[in-house]
Amino acid sequence: MGLLKQCQLAVRTATCFLSPISASKSWFSTKATRLGDKNILLMGLPGAGKTTVGKIVAHKLGLPAVDVDDDVLETTWKMPVAAKLAAVGGNRFLEEEGQALCNFSASGCVVSLTGSNPLHSEAMQHVKQGGLVVYLDIDSEDIMQRLAVMKVNRIVGQEAGVSMRDILLYRKRFYEKWHDVRVFCGAGDTAEEVAEKVLKAVERYQNHDEETYVSTRCDRAGLPSQKTYFSDVVIEGLAADGGLYVPKNGFPKIDAREWLRLAAMSYPERALVLLEKCIHPLDVSAVDLRAMISKAYGSNFSTEAVAPVKHLIHNQHVQELFHGPTASFKDLALQLMPQLFAYCLPPMCNYLILVATSGDTGSAVLSGFSRLSGTDRSRTGVLVFFPEEGVSEIQKLQMTSYREGSARAVSVLSDFDFCQRSIKRMFGESGLTGHLAVEYGTVLSTANSINWARLLPQVVYHSSAYLDLCRDGVINFGDPVDVCIPSGNFGNAMSALYAKQMGVPIRKVICASNHNRIITDFITTGEYNLRGRPLMLSHSPAIDILKSSNLERFLYHVSNGDGRLVKDLFTRLDSEQHFQVPESLLGRIRQEVLAGWCSEDDCLAAIHSIHKDTGYVMDTHTAVAKVVADRLQDGSCPVVLCSTAHYGKFAHAVFKALRIQNIPEDPVEQLKKLEVTASRPEIHREMMKCLKGSGRRQHTVCQADYGVLVEEVESMIQDSFLKVM
Template sequence: MLHLCCHVVRNLGAKGSLGKGGSLAWKQWCAPAVPVSASRAAWRALQGSAARAKDNIIIMGPPGAGKTTVGKIISCKLGLPFIDIDDDILEKTWNMTVADKLSEIGGEKFIEEEGKVLLHFSANESVVSLTGSNPMHTAGMQRVKQGGIVVYLDVNTEDIIQRLSKMKVTRIVGQGPGVSMREILRYRQQFYEKWYDTRVLCGAGETVDEMVEKVLKALQRYQDSESETFVSTRSNLLDKDGSDTDPKFFSDVVIEGLAPDGGLYVPRSGLLKLTPGEWLRMVDMSFPERSQVLLENCIHPADIPASELNQMLNKAYADNFACPRIAPVRHLKRNQYVQELFHGPTASFKDLALQLMPQLFAYCLPQTCNYLVLVATSGDTGSAVLNGFNNLNEVERQRIAVLAFFPEEGVSPIQKLQMTSFKEGNVKAIGIKSDFDYCQNVIKQMFCNSKLTGYLAVEYGTVLSTANSINWARLLPQVVYHSSAYLDLVRQGVIAFGDPIDVCIPTGNFGNMLSAVYAKRMGIPIRKFICASNQNNVLTDFIRTGEYDLRNRQLSLSNSPAIDILKSSNLERYIFHISDGDWQLVKELFSQLDREQYFKIPNALLERIRTDCLAGWCSEEECLSAIRHVHSATGYILDTHTAVAKVVADRLQDRTCPVVISSTAHHAKFAPTVLQALKFQDATGSPLDQLSLLSSLGSQPPMHAALLKSLRGSEKQKHKVCVANFDSLSDEVENVIQDSFLKAY
């Protein structure tokens, strides 16, 4: 085997070579390209998870994963000693084979005995191959993990079973009578997921060489914690030598939200692209499992370790979602499918991000100040943000408060009741006598007002942040559900992986659309992005003409209020990407938009957009008609936003491939309009009466229980309404800070 390892090393070529003799220490091989900044080191110390260089490379995984084979090759490539726990530690300690020891004492006692051996294990700068059962002993794994980076070989179950069969292994440690090999492997997965620092997801049938290459890349990424930086869409942030002037990492952009120059943060190197084999591994995974894999590829473990992310995801997507598949895809008619994104606690797609984002935010916070999260909402974001941050633990709520601004006349009655039902604690919503665009603009003005931010920092030790989709941590989780929709179609046998689909998304702020664009960049085969608007169709006009024109355009209130938006914040990120990161162009365009309410992109960019995107809009009458006709034909009730997307999909999609329509809210949130569409003559009464009437239809999807619960007792509550004035709203910001933080002192 050693001869084989060295043969592989000699044939690496320039790309894989470590120089003469291949004997560089692996830490030197993985050395960061960018010096570790003092600010990042301080951040790590504050979080208690400093990125220290660990000596050993510890290969972990189930029996048959290839730990020993992969470990030996890596030891050769990096010029490090190799230690096999089975052969080199256990058998020498016991003076007998592992098989004999297992036969002598039985499975449960065996795990305890091998764990005791690990308690005395010590090695430096070595590649260590664990046994498949080592991770089942907590104390032993704690000891091993202290001395190295744990790499989890996450190998396809069918590959493992085939390998074990060839090795004539019929049972493994801990496998009781009547338990299949698949069942015990599934059971063991929880232990592997508890301990790893970095995962290597292996597609079905991957070769040893492919696995080794993935391990080396994972190690390099793990050790190079300074490489994954973010840039603003409006500035370069590079010195003349090409280094970051002030590097921003995931932890930074989660807290800051908006870049200091008014731009939006994006990953400097984009998002990692997964292979088809890696995507196929996720087909049979649950939504939280898919989230874990994808977000690990987007968040460096120096910012959020895998074990912490796992706990957050399990909390975010637990029993607070009514459907166990979280964001299921259901067939509607012909080639059309709806992805139900409304099963969370506030009945909208915003829950998919905002049950997770507050946890990410709280984890990344430095301990030195308080944070006020400002949110502009056209309806759904508000209640989702308030709910998500209200669910933080008591210690976190003492340092984080939320203030949501919503247009007083621009949300549905039920949306307003949801937001204003939060009366105590760290969250509050205020109605503004204006539209959503004003709410969004005034928050941006507050961020850019150094006098205000400086005063809040000095007087109250409070920093402003945001949870709108301008915050990267809000946008990123949405990539998961677009990816999950495609994987569900593969799982259901509708398509094979690699077949194209279209997506049709009702959007005003472009964040939901942009997250689908990111899913494609990560490897999901989306053919066309179909942008669906209501009569506030500025995005439709832009995608068709390249002109973003707000001159003499007034926002029109509609039956689909969540897309009653004229200034689409996330369009800035999209233009940055399709212009290949031309921040000067982006800065020029959006500065012009602020000055003149207009810009036009170059024709070359417009052609790129037209290659990817289609756009259309839907009238109020067409929206109501779609709700009525779909219910009549299928028994399914669309909400007013999904109906907009359905109309546009019918008009623009060519039916040569499946189209997934994003169902962004439960129909009950817009009960009066839905009842009107279904031709109910008497749709008056309280919101609860209206929901009861809808529920009596027995249609799909069923009534949203969490929505009903949140509305009970909140119908007669009053809330604060303010005029659209910067100074008045700044005073409200100060009041919330005083109420939230001064009481805690």
């Protein structure tokens, strides 16, 4: 039910009580919202339009409007606010203003705070107890223009020599500290448009029950009565019916003016705004989400840009997604996901994160969860399974450098698909999960891209790539771009499609396969066929995958949420190793994505050619994307190649591509030699540091036997949690 209808259906009386001096003045309403008697508190910079917007919102809801400046401060002080400021000075003014707000109480009103109220902690704690704090996040240029029109050249707390722009930037940290809900506004938004956004934001806050998740295999006609929230899907990872979680109502749409404003922001700022729109504040509070993002995308990345876009050649650009601690695009999600996981953990249980990796996910998961601290770290173990012969030597060294009791990597004498299939089987066996829960108080979860909290942060970097091109003048907002992604498990490609759903003008997502080419064959023919198909090792091992988990989300997406169809297809794949989609669905698939594949020789040739022409060294996965983009992209718009890993992780293949002889045996020396060869990008210092400290350590190697992997899980739980207890 909408907010305005709720207001019309419910009746109550709301009265605002001010200080004892003004108690005779009150506001009455015959309207109500599901906020009950809570106030809607509008907060923002001077010039944000809080008073005007407050009056519009109050009028539409039939609630009293209270302006703190006019109705509280001037009534209490019996003088204009400007006169009070002139009489007592800035510091004293802030204290008296705060105390006046502490004496204020209201019920069921729309309250427009002053621009300086958030600087007084005691006052904000007081009003926040009885209200929802809505931050009007207005474009800074709009604020500057409004203040100039109002002939405001100094605000409270602005010292001599401090510019207006700097004091406004300083103020923002206080608004970020107190808000429950952000109303993000584009440049030029009118008061009426801002008010409408406030109403939608309040309604979203109220309707937490509508922001839930469903399985890709769920029949919408028979949706379960029990609702599944973001905090649930983060912990569960895989849905009980074997499907993958997706948001029931899809992604929020962002308008062009908001995107344009994001273009001027840093990567963490973009991430905060976008993820606030995708994660309900009752699941993860705005303040806590901001702290997580700040930690995720800070000094642990080697560049302040986090995921920079750089021109490569002609109309091609690379988005460098390898500047995180493990030199892989997985860091963009896995520096944040463990924090979300720990935040959502229910009390009284331990959790073992099971991960299957074709190379990069393993070290990224181990790195991300190792950054947890205290109780969160002691309650969370991580066990990674990887193919012994299916990852590069440097990837293996990165994973096996983690030797703590609660974090471990174990290799398997099989391929990635066996590792992933075994983990999904463990989740599906109630006898096993029940035994682990009863015997050890431990619940299984996953950090693979089947976990929604793994996939969601990837939407940010695809959005950010487009915004970087806008900021740098390569395109204007609204111009199309193509994105070419080396793809095996389809998670990276799916996150680009979700960014498109939010409003990023991506024309085509191009999926680039190596010679395993399962996705290319499927998109070409509509047939997904694993029968008699061996997995072939390649120079690009992170996409050496035949059973693509996130393809399930894609088919749910293009079939308009037909869970019954998805369930039928993937049940058939499990039992028959094969399915064929209807011709009508194949047509919709081809409207969304293109796909091609690259031979081993062509991959190495692309690395050699680009280095010769530009001095840039691509890793083998980026080279796969380059070859496929050359074949499929028509040149009519820019194309962004997702550079998913640093070239140093695949040193042997890069040496071969560059035709370098006399390769050192020591991985550290290999990286040093490559550093001399490559003019850009520079060597990855954190990876070098990790390898210097790891040495050639022994690690557990398992037979390709499901029972053996289960034994490793139980042993890991005993080592991680029983010894602690």
